[in-house]
Amino acid sequence: MTDFIEKFWVRQGAFNSWGMFFAILGLSLSIVAILGLFYFTIRRRNRCVLLITVLGLASFWHAFIYALIFTGFIRAVPEWYNKGIPLYYLIAPCAYFFVLFSLFPRLKWPRYAWLHLLPFVFGLIDMIPYAMASIEEKRALLERVVYDMQMGVRHEYGYIDQKWHYIAKFSMAFIYLIAQWRLIYLHDMELSSIPVASRRNVVSFSIVYSGQLLLQGGMVLSLLFNSTQSSFTMQDIDQLTAISFFYLVLSCWLLLQLFRNFTVKNGNLSKYK
Numbered sequence: 167m168t169d170f171i172e173k174f175w176v177r178q179g180a181f182n183s184w185g186m187f188f189a190i191l192g193l194s195l196s197i198v199a200i201l202g203l204f205y206f207t208i209r210r211r212n213r214c215v216l217l218i219t220v221l222g223l224a225s226f227w228h229a230f231i232y233a234l235i236f237t238g239f240i241r242a243v244p245e246w247y248n249k250g251i252p253l254y255y256l257i258a259p260c261a262y263f264f265v266l267f268s269l270f271p272r273l274k275w276p277r278y279a280w281l282h283l284l285p286f287v288f289g290l291i292d293m294i295p296y297a298m299a300s301i302e303e304k305r306a307l308l309e310r311v312v313y314d315m316q317m318g319v320r321h322e323y324g325y326i327d328q329k330w331h332y333i334a335k336f337s338m339a340f341i342y343l344i345a346q347w348r349l350i351y352l353h354d355m356e357l358s359s360i361p362v363a364s365r366r367n368v369v370s371f372s373i374v375y376s377g378q379l380l381l382q383g384g385m386v387l388s389l390l391f392n393s394t395q396s397s398f399t400m401q402d403i404d405q406l407t408a409i410s411f412f413y414l415v416l417s418c419w420l421l422l423q424l425f426r427n428f429t430v431k432n433g434n435l436s437k438y439k
């Protein structure tokens with residue numbers, strides 16, 4: 167075990183930082199929340215719980231893979247790299263539909279809801295070149311990515327330039343976010359059948375999600391257009407403390423949703439659907 171750590175672990179000094187503490191705690195809480203929410207998704211077939219479970223899983227995988235890259239351990243599991251590309255495209259639609267169905271529980275799925283899955287499909291297709299690469303090529307790429315994270319957007323293991331995944335993902339996410347806040351603005355509690363606590367829950371989620379998205383968006387812009395600054399920022403855990411903290415808050419919110427599902431009786435589930 168010691169040899170394994172010495173072989174792959176880089177940036178050991180960052181382990182005692184607040185950013186790493188927030189990240190590890192957030193990942194740990196997310197695992198508990200996701201497993202519990204997955205159980206309730208199967209048991210109750212509640213679409214809001216399903217959406218939050220998918221969102222939590224995609225967010226967890228994003229943070230987990232970045233943590234592996236940051237620490238260097240991704241080199242021990244090269245097959246895991248880029249497997250989250252399709253999942254990341256689901257975060258924004260899941261957040262939007264969670265807010266929609268939480269505020270307007272009687273609405274049905276839109277007729278063309280499947281169109282929101284198209285980016286997910288494109289992400290699956292773009293994973294193929296890396297999946298077909300030899301293990302030696304994957305290890306060579308990850309060796310460069312660990313020490314220069316800009317290689318994550320400059321490598322050629324994809325059918326399109328990898329930077330377009332970041333541009334498309336965050337452009338779409340901000341469009342969904344605007345639509346999400348518009349739903350909250352249009353929602354009228356006097357005409358709604360949902361409890362006040364449900365609306366507060368939606369607003370708190372939207373605030374946390376918005377903060378995390380804005381911070382990540384700023385980091386992505388730096389990654390795409392300011393190579394010197396982004397190379398420093400993405401390899402300095404102290405510069406990522408705010409993002410780690412917001413992920414921890416999101417993980418706490420997911421855990422709160424798990425506790426809420428424990429306290430909801432089967433007979434009262436209709437108001438959460």
